Structure formats: C-alpha cells, structure tokens
Amino acid sequence: MSEARDEAPRGVFAAALTPMDGNLNVDREAFALHCRRLLEAGCHGLGVFGTTGEASSLSAKERAAALEALVEAGIPGERLLPGTGSCALTEAVWLSRAALEAGAAGVLVLPPFYYKGVTDEGLYRFFAQLIERVGDGRLRLYLYHFPQMTGGVGISVPLVRRLAADYPEVVRGIKDSEGSWPRIEALCRELPGFGVFAGTERFLLDTLRAGGAGCISATANVTARLARRVYDLHAAGEPGEASSAQRRLTGLRKALEAYPAIPALKLLMRDLTGEDRWLNLRPPLVNLEGESAARLLEEARTLGLAEHAP
Amino acid sequence: MSEARDEAPRGVFAAALTPMDGNLNVDREAFALHCRRLLEAGCHGLGVFGTTGEASSLSAKERAAALEALVEAGIPGERLLPGTGSCALTEAVWLSRAALEAGAAGVLVLPPFYYKGVTDEGLYRFFAQLIERVGDGRLRLYLYHFPQMTGGVGISVPLVRRLAADYPEVVRGIKDSEGSWPRIEALCRELPGFGVFAGTERFLLDTLRAGGAGCISATANVTARLARRVYDLHAAGEPGEASSAQRRLTGLRKALEAYPAIPALKLLMRDLTGEDRWLNLRPPLVNLEGESAARLLEEARTLGLAEHAP
Numbered sequence: 001m002s003e004a005r006d007e008a009p010r011g012v013f014a015a016a017l018t019p020m021d022g023n024l025n026v027d028r029e030a031f032a033l034h035c036r037r038l039l040e041a042g043c044h045g046l047g048v049f050g051t052t053g054e055a056s057s058l059s060a061k062e063r064a065a066a067l068e069a070l071v072e073a074g075i076p077g078e079r080l081l082p083g084t085g086s087c088a089l090t091e092a093v094w095l096s097r098a099a100l101e102a103g104a105a106g107v108l109v110l111p112p113f114y115y116k117g118v119t120d121e122g123l124y125r126f127f128a129q130l131i132e133r134v135g136d137g138r139l140r141l142y143l144y145h146f147p148q149m150t151g152g153v154g155i156s157v158p159l160v161r162r163l164a165a166d167y168p169e170v171v172r173g174i175k176d177s178e179g180s181w182p183r184i185e186a187l188c189r190e191l192p193g194f195g196v197f198a199g200t201e202r203f204l205l206d207t208l209r210a211g212g213a214g215c216i217s218a219t220a221n222v223t224a225r226l227a228r229r230v231y232d233l234h235a236a237g238e239p240g241e242a243s244s245a246q247r248r249l250t251g252l253r254k255a256l257e258a259y260p261a262i263p264a265l266k267l268l269m270r271d272l273t274g275e276d277r278w279l280n281l282r283p284p285l286v287n288l289e290g291e292s293a294a295r296l297l298e299e300a301r302t303l304g305l306a307e308h309a310p
Numbered sequence: 311m312s313e314a315r316d317e318a319p320r321g322v323f324a325a326a327l328t329p330m331d332g333n334l335n336v337d338r339e340a341f342a343l344h345c346r347r348l349l350e351a352g353c354h355g356l357g358v359f360g361t362t363g364e365a366s367s368l369s370a371k372e373r374a375a376a377l378e379a380l381v382e383a384g385i386p387g388e389r390l391l392p393g394t395g396s397c398a399l400t401e402a403v404w405l406s407r408a409a410l411e412a413g414a415a416g417v418l419v420l421p422p423f424y425y426k427g428v429t430d431e432g433l434y435r436f437f438a439q440l441i442e443r444v445g446d447g448r449l450r451l452y453l454y455h456f457p458q459m460t461g462g463v464g465i466s467v468p469l470v471r472r473l474a475a476d477y478p479e480v481v482r483g484i485k486d487s488e489g490s491w492p493r494i495e496a497l498c499r500e501l502p503g504f505g506v507f508a509g510t511e512r513f514l515l516d517t518l519r520a521g522g523a524g525c526i527s528a529t530a531n532v533t534a535r536l537a538r539r540v541y542d543l544h545a546a547g548e549p550g551e552a553s554s555a556q557r558r559l560t561g562l563r564k565a566l567e568a569y570p571a572i573p574a575l576k577l578l579m580r581d582l583t584g585e586d587r588w589l590n591l592r593p594p595l596v597n598l599e600g601e602s603a604a605r606l607l608e609e610a611r612t613l614g615l616a617e618h619a620p
Contacts, residue, residue: 151461
C-alpha cells in the first residue's frame with residue numbers, strides 16, 4: 001500500500017454550507033470562518049461545493065475562485081474534497097484542474113445529471129474522459145452518488161467497480177448519498193480499501209465497522225462534535241460507548257432530516273452564531289419561515305444541538 | 311399591440327442538433343451548415359442550445375462562443391431562440407446577456423434543475439432575479455418547461471401566469487415539452503397572445519388552432535419540410551389538408567419517439583447527409599448501435615423521411 005493511500009481522506013467530513021452576502025455572492029470571509037470552525041470542532045475534512053454548498057447554484061468561475069480564496073485564507077487544501085462535477089465534461093475538467101491547483105485532497109464528482117435514462121457505458125465514458133483530460137497523476141477522484149437529487153442518474157455498484165478497476169490510482173472512493181445501508185455495506189465488502197463515505201452520519205459507525213472511510217454529511221455542519229466523538233470512540237476500541245454516541249447522533253440527524261436541508265441548516269447556523277448573513281440563499285432555494293422554522297429551532301434546543309455544533 | 315409583439319417568434323422551430331468534431335468540440339462550420347439547411351427547409355426559426363442541442367453538455371463559454379460564431383457565419387440572430395438556462399443564476403444572466411449581444415430573438419430558459427422539491431416562490435425569484443440582473447429592455451424570455459428532463463422541476467401554470475403578469479414586456483412565451491395537450495390548451499386559453507410553443511410537432515396544428523405560436527421540436531431536425539407544410543396549410547385556411555398533413559407528421563414523430571432522441575437524430579442525420587461527424591456525441595450520451603440502429607434506419611426509409619428532411 002502506497003504512502004498516498006495511507007494519507008487518504010478518512011473520518012468525519014462536513015458537506016460545508018456556503019455563506020452568501022447580501023448580493024447572493026459567496027461571502028469569502030464568512031466561508032473561511034465557517035470552515036475553520038468546522039475543522040476546530042473536529043471535522044477531519046470538508047466536502048466543499050457539494051449539494052449542501054449550493055455548488056450547482058454557482059458558476060464554475062465562482063466555485064473555482066471561492067475555493068482559491070478559501071485556501072488563501074488558510075484552510076489547508078489537503079483537508080478539502082471540493083465538488084467539481086458538472087453536466088458539461090469540459091467544465092468538470094476545468095473545475096478538477098482548479099481543485100488540483102488549490103491543493104485539494106481529491107475531487108467529488110457527480111455524474112452528468114441533465115439527461116435521464118443514460119447508460120452505465122455513457123457514464124463510464126464521462127468519468128474516463130474526465131480522468132484522461134485532466135491528465136494529472138495527482139488527481140484523486142471520489143464518485144458522488146445521489147440519485148434523489150440527480151433525477152435518478154446514479155453510479156451503479158458495477159460501474160463503481162469498473163472505474164475503480166480501470167483507474168485504481170485515481171478513483172479512490174465514493175460519497176454515497178442514496179441512503180441505502182445495504183448498498184454502502186456492499187461497496188465496503190466488495191472494494192476493500194476503497195474510500196467509502198456514507199452521505200449521512202446515521203451510518204457513520206456502521207460504515208467504519210464495515211471498513212469504510214467515514215461520512216460526508218450536510219448535517220455535520222451542526223453535529224460535527226458529536227460525529228467526531230463517535231469516530232474517536234470507535235478508533236479507541238470502545239464499541240459500547242461508540243454505539244451509544246451513535247444513537248444520539250442518529251437522533252439528531254433524524255430530527256433534522258424532516259426539514260429541507262439547506263434552508264434548515266442555514267437557519268440553525270443563524271441561530272447558533274447570530275449572524276444574519278446565514279439567511280442569504282440563492283434562488284430557487286428559499287428560507288424556512290413561520291411555523292416550520294419555529295418548530296425546527298425548538299426541536300434543536302430540546303435536542304441540545306448547541307453543544308454538538310461547531 | 312406593439313410592433314415588437316407582431317414580430318414575435320412564431321411557427322415551426324427546430325430544436326437544432328449541435329454537430330461535434332472528433333474532439334467532441336462544437337463543429338462550428340457544420341453547425342452553421344445544419345442551421346442554414348433547417349431554415350432553407352422552412353423552419354421559421356431555431357431553438358439552439360436546448361436539450362437536443364446538448365447545451366447542458368457544454369460549458370457556458372462554449373455555448374456563448376458557438377452562438378457568436380453561428381451569427382458570424384450568417385445565421386440571422388432574429389431567427390434564433392438560444393437556451394440560456396443554468397442551475398446557477400449568475401450563469402443564466404451571463405448567457406442571456408451573450409444571447410442579446412448576438413441579436414437573438416429571445417432566450418429559452420429552463421428552471422434551475424438540480425435541487426428537487428423547490429417551491430413556485432423559489433422558481434419565481436430565480437426568473438425575477440434573472441430578468442432584473444440582465445436589466446436590458448431587449449430581453450424576451452421564453453420559459454422552458456420539461457419536467458421529465460429536469461427531474462420533476464417544472465413551471466406550473468400559475469407560475470407562468472404570475473411571471474407573464476409581472477413582466478409582460480419580457481416574459482413572452484413558453485416551450486412546453488411535458489407532452490400534455492390539456493396543459494398546452496390551458497396556456498393558450500388563459501394567456502391570449504402569449505407565445506405558446508408545443509415541444510413536439512404532434513401538437514403543431516392543435517396549438518396553432520388554439521391560438522398558440524407553434525412548436526419547437528427535436529424531431530423537426532428531420533421533419534422540417536412536412537411541419538412547415540402543416541403550418542402553411544393552416545395559414546392558408548385549408549383545414550382539411552392541414553389535418554391530413556398533420557396526420558402524416560404525427561406518424562413520423564410517433565415512430566421517432568420510440569428511440570433516445572439525440573442519438574437517433576444524429577444517426578438519421580448521418581444517414582441523410584453521409585457526414586460521419588454526426589456520430590460524435592459528448593458523454594453521457596452514446597450512439598445508437600446494432601439492432602435498434604438498423605431498425606430506426608429501416609423505419610425512416612419506410613416512412614420516406616428523406617423527402618421531409620432538410
């Protein structure tokens with residue numbers, strides 16, 4: 001096993017929110033501050049510009065510039081797994097190169113998600129062409145499987161196997177956000193050493209026990225401390241305490257899952273930090289308001305979210 | 311009724327295919343040639359960079375540059391309705407401005423299609439912000455409704471009404487590709503003078519009779535002559551002959567609908583023109599091959615497609 005593989009991303013990753021300013025542009029200062037807080041709260045790394053980071057609502061240029069600014073602000077590139085997927089192959093290539101320039105640990109890549117009913121062969125060619133066009137030995141690619149958001153366009157287990165077999169130095173893992181434990185378990189079992197991240201901290205301990213890498217999760221923006229505790233208890237060989245911490249973590253996640261993710265998380269961040277900019281969302285997303293906002297905030301207080309949050 | 315409204319796009323529009331070269335870049339020369347052929351075959355105009363034009367597979371820069379090149383090659387901007395939608399508001403603004411610079415008759419705009427379960431209010435804000443950020447009195451916006459491709463994110467009839475009421479000088483019409491005749495009929499009835507284009511030439515005559523503007527259709531890449539005949543017979547007040555031509559047109563469309571649209575149309579174009587470049591497709595799309603390719607070509611011959619095609 002190479003040294004590079006030993007240093008592969010692993011553990012608790014927050015799919016970091018992207019704070020926006022009043023003009024709905026990325027608030028770079030606030031973004032760096034948020035990422036710093038998440039790392040200090042125990043995140044091993046950050047999945048920036050994923051679904052939670054409103055990546056699809058930003059142009060490629062905006063994503064690349066914000067990533068560069070984040071690293072310049074002192075967030076270590078090697079702790080970052082930026083999303084660089086795009087429906088356009090050329091744009092995914094450009095974004096992936098920009099991520100390499102920023103020193104990112106790897107890139108998290110959605111399949112092209114506009115056309116529906118596409119074949120595994122077509123998706124294979126997309127990823128293969130991406131790898132070949134980037135043409136850089138430093139590239140570490142993590143597949144991003146989230147069929148609920150991509151209108152059913154997913155990365156099947158046979159496709160994961162084929163890509164990992166054909167590009168073993170590049171295709172290093174997957175973020176699996178489908179929410180199916182049997183699928184994650186199958187990936188861990190069939191691909192030992194592959195970096196399998198569950199897309200929810202609900203499966204954090206199970207994934208670690210199955211030999212996976214950890215989780216990359218939206219709700220880790222507010223549950224980071226507790227998620228890290230689960231990881232550490234597992235690493236310390238404390239299965240009973242790890243399970244009990246996981247139960248609490250799962251309870252938090254379940255409560256938060258009932259709300260639209262990004263508006264709910266931004267509302268919680270506003271509540272936790274007092275910073276109003278957290279309510280800036282690019283359309284088509286809209287803020288949680290009225291009764292459901294009040295219910296979420298009350299539930300967060302009942303669950304003692306503040307003590308687990310960054 | 312203003313002069314601008316009298317000159318509003320109307321009639322048979324092909325959702326033009328985008329020919330690619332061997333490196334899967336837009337083949338600008340072939341693109342201009344194809345557009346010229348479509349206009350000579352009777353298309354009143356062209357919906358370029360829509361679903362059929364593989365717009366989502368091209369970066370924003372590629373789309374804008376190819377549009378500029380098309381106009382420079384002599385395709386009149388006023389015959390073009392380029393797709394300028396993007397999940398990113400900032401990119402849709404940039405593309406729409408580029409379309410205005412190219413002298414386009416209007417822009418065809420998808421809703422942002424990554425996030426699912428978004429509200430009409432969120433989509434309204436997207437379009438409203440787009441219009442306000444472009445901030446150009448020349449902007450003519452056509453909504454692009456295609457929920458099958460956008461994973462269910464559609465533009466509801468109340469949302470169409472709200473946008474048309476709030477921005478009457480800008481929001482001038484819709485391309486409705488859902489495939490529901492009652493919906494198209496309702497739009498024609500509820501919004502007299504609104505430019506309703508059916509997304510299929512199946513509904514061409516019905517749409518014209520209901521007071522709509524026409525159709526913008528993928529299959530018009532190969533059925534343009536016959537579609538134009540339907541339009542002309544209707545305009546000449548020949549309802550019987552128009553209906554009979556529409557029946558033949560519907561027959562063609564139904565036969566073609568059985569195949570994946572873009573690979574099938576590119577294969578037919580290769581067959582009709584002998585130009586091999588028509589087989590260049592960006593992944594995730596793949597060519598039609600083997601038995602289904604043979605079946606399509608045979609069916610096209612049986613239906614006499616060559617005589618209706620550009």
